[in-house]
Amino acid sequence: MTSGPPAARTDSYYGRPIIKAPSWAPHDIAGYFFLGGLAGAGSVLAAGAHLTGRPTTAKALKVSSLAAVSLSAAALIHDLGRPSRFPNMLRVFKPTSPMSMGSWLLSAYGPAAGAAAVTSVTGLLPRAGASATAAAAVLGPVLATYTAVLAADTAVPAWHGAHRELPYLFAASATAAASGMALVTGPLRENTPARYGAVVAAVGEDAAFRAAERRLGSVAVTYREGRAGRLMRAARALTAAGTAGAVLFGHRSRTAAATAGIALLAGSVCTRFGVFAAGIASAEDPAHTVGPQREAVARRTTLSQ
Numbered sequence: 001m002t003s004g005p006p007a008a009r010t011d012s013y014y015g016r017p018i019i020k021a022p023s024w025a026p027h028d029i030a031g032y033f034f035l036g037g038l039a040g041a042g043s044v045l046a047a048g049a050h051l052t053g054r055p056t057t058a059k060a061l062k063v064s065s066l067a068a069v070s071l072s073a074a075a076l077i078h079d080l081g082r083p084s085r086f087p088n089m090l091r092v093f094k095p096t097s098p099m100s101m102g103s104w105l106l107s108a109y110g111p112a113a114g115a116a117a118v119t120s121v122t123g124l125l126p127r128a129g130a131s132a133t134a135a136a137a138v139l140g141p142v143l144a145t146y147t148a149v150l151a152a153d154t155a156v157p158a159w160h161g162a163h164r165e166l167p168y169l170f171a172a173s174a175t176a177a178a179s180g181m182a183l184v185t186g187p188l189r190e191n192t193p194a195r196y197g198a199v200v201a202a203v204g205e206d207a208a209f210r211a212a213e214r215r216l217g218s219v220a221v222t223y224r225e226g227r228a229g230r231l232m233r234a235a236r237a238l239t240a241a242g243t244a245g246a247v248l249f250g251h252r253s254r255t256a257a258a259t260a261g262i263a264l265l266a267g268s269v270c271t272r273f274g275v276f277a278a279g280i281a282s283a284e285d286p287a288h289t290v291g292p293q294r295e296a297v298a299r300r301t302t303l304s305q
């Protein structure tokens with residue numbers, strides 16, 4: 001009789017982590033994740049509002065996207081420690097490096113978002129403004145999701161293990177944030193796309209998160225426990241409440257629309273900070289690095305017998 005595979009051990013040398021957790025500052029990098037998503041998805045919604053005759057919403061989203069990407073760049077530079085490190089990253093163009101591509105993406109998106117916002121506020125150069133709006137909308141989805149690729153490109157189990165689902169989760173979270181911003185800043189007569197966007201975002205975020213949990217296996221516990229667990233539960237509750245408020249009352253009351261929008265924005269913040277916290281927890285606990293590796297070996301051994 002063939003004995004089964006040995007039980008998976010989850011310890012490491014002297015109980016120390018197998019990998020070194022990222023040295024990224026939570027408020028800087030998790031904030032960078034959120035703000036980049038808000039800016040990128042906001043530019044897409046701004047372009048849609050611009051094309052469909054919703055000028056107030058379009059202007060508000062263009063301004064909020066410029067503010068968000070500016071704060072996002074500031075958070076990244078603050079985490080780098082010295083402002084000179086950011087332009088130094090532009091000395092290299094490396095398509096295989098998410099960090100290199102992200103630096104160039106910010107450098108391209110920022111001026112487009114800036115031109116779109118300035119021309120919208122001043123009313124000057126409308127054709128140039130329309131071109132800038134289109135450029136920002138094209139770059140927006142990449143800006144909203146590339147940080148997921150950046151995180152998944154590391155050895156952090158909770159991020160790398162969900163490398164296929166994380167971009168979809170970030171895209172949905174960014175859409176929720178941009179829809180929330182549109183509900184907060186736009187008039188009732190213009191907020192129908194934002195209300196529909198909130199529904200799409202809520203459904204997409206839930207589906208992506210469930211798929212990530214299935215793929216992660218035992219590592220998914222890092223998204224359910226501790227700080228990450230509290231943040232992810234808050235994210236789901238806030239996104240659900242914001243979506244329900246937007247659908248049921250967002251077209252009736254300015255206060256209800258703004259409240260729903262704030263809930264959606266807060267839910268997106270919690271999602272980004274929750275994902276960040278789960279990654280750090282998975283890197284610091286040997287059970288989440290050794291265990292899944294041994295489980296994979298055990299499964300392969302069982303299949304080969």
